[in-house]
Amino acid sequence: MSVTNKTRDLKAELAQLAASSRTAQDLMSSMVKLLHQRMLKYNWVGFYMMEPGAQPPMLVLGPFEGAMTPHKRIPLNQGICGAAASSGQTIIVDDVSQDPRYLACSLETKSEIVVPVFAHGNVAGELDIDSHFPAAFKDEDRDLVEYCAGLVGKQLEKTGQ
Numbered sequence: 001m002s003v004t005n006k007t008r009d010l011k012a013e014l015a016q017l018a019a020s021s022r023t024a025q026d027l028m029s030s031m032v033k034l035l036h037q038r039m040l041k042y043n044w045v046g047f048y049m050m051e052p053g054a055q056p057p058m059l060v061l062g063p064f065e066g067a068m069t070p071h072k073r074i075p076l077n078q079g080i081c082g083a084a085a086s087s088g089q090t091i092i093v094d095d096v097s098q099d100p101r102y103l104a105c106s107l108e109t110k111s112e113i114v115v116p117v118f119a120h121g122n123v124a125g126e127l128d129i130d131s132h133f134p135a136a137f138k139d140e141d142r143d144l145v146e147y148c149a150g151l152v153g154k155q156l157e158k159t160g161q
């Protein structure tokens with residue numbers, strides 16, 4: 001199957017998951033499992049969510065698949081995760097060893113993508129994916145991961161949790 005067909009089929013499955021999930025939490029848990037299972041270069045897949053009412057603002061580890069990470073809480077001024085949440089922009093890093101913002105989770109990680117999740121126009125969290133392969137995240141991956149973040153944002157707007 002071509003990469004394009006694979007992504008197209010996966011998007012259809014993800015949309016079904018979203019339609020059948022009761023809460024955003026349920027959707028996030030099944031989404032990280034599906035992405036980790038199907039996308040062989042996605043070696044760590046997880047959500048960080050904004051801690052409600054935290055001052056200073058803080059990202060807290062949510063559902064994830066892959067190795068345990070030492071980074072359970074990340075302030076917005078730290079890491080690639082903090083940069084994506086504070087800017088509201090997708091960040092792709094082809095070589096994490098060259099990015100001074102990078103907080104290491106696994107020594108095997110070579111590249112990373114972080115996509116913010118928006119609900120009601122605000123950053124509610126983000127989807128973070130690490131790969132053991134350099135420059136693993138192409139336009140098609142960005143499109144897929146942004147689609148996933150969009151589904152979670154819509155679910156949050158619908159169910160609030």
Ligand code: SME
Nearest residue numbers: 069079080081102103105
């Ligand atoms: N690498 C991230 C930290 C999260 S772990 O990779 C799971 C960062 O630089 O913010």
